[in-house]
Amino acid sequence: MERQRLDKWLWHARVVKARSSAAALVEAGHVRINGVREKAPGHGVKAGDVLTIGLDRSVRVLKVVGFSERRGDAASARVLYDDLQDGQQ
Template identity: 45%
Template sequence: MTERPGTIRVDRFLWFARLVKTRSAAQDMAEAGTLRIDGRRIERSSAVVRIGSILAFPLRGQVRVLRVEALPQRRGPASEAATLYQELLPGGHAPAPCED
């Protein structure tokens, strides 16, 4: 399946963004039905995300809510992967900045 310009498959995004260790783990997560994109339940790994999409899913004992900030071209280092999304709190609010 070819991706449309400005989109990427959710399994590739999760793997490129280093949220899961393998692409097959990302496919399993998507097909388990526990992942939501913009509030819609996803049951296929070929579902697409775009910049601005909100992803919600359980991971390592907690619910992660992320906004896609950029689409990856490759699975780069962790510092590069961290720029692909912004962590949101449940409810759609960004975390408050730390004050020193």
């Protein structure tokens, strides 16, 4: 898999609890891909893309490193991205 829908990736990476919440987050303009605001939940993300996600009272900066066919537990979700705020590159 080279690309995945933005809303599906956010859900698989456990950034949000429901795929509909991921779609709403994107449509509200709270997600940027490589610095560009994205409002289409179906936009494809690829490995290497940097997502800036505005959540309730925080901002997460995640680099896409993988994809999943289905949503797994927190440990399997953690391998889908590098958290750039942890100082990891």
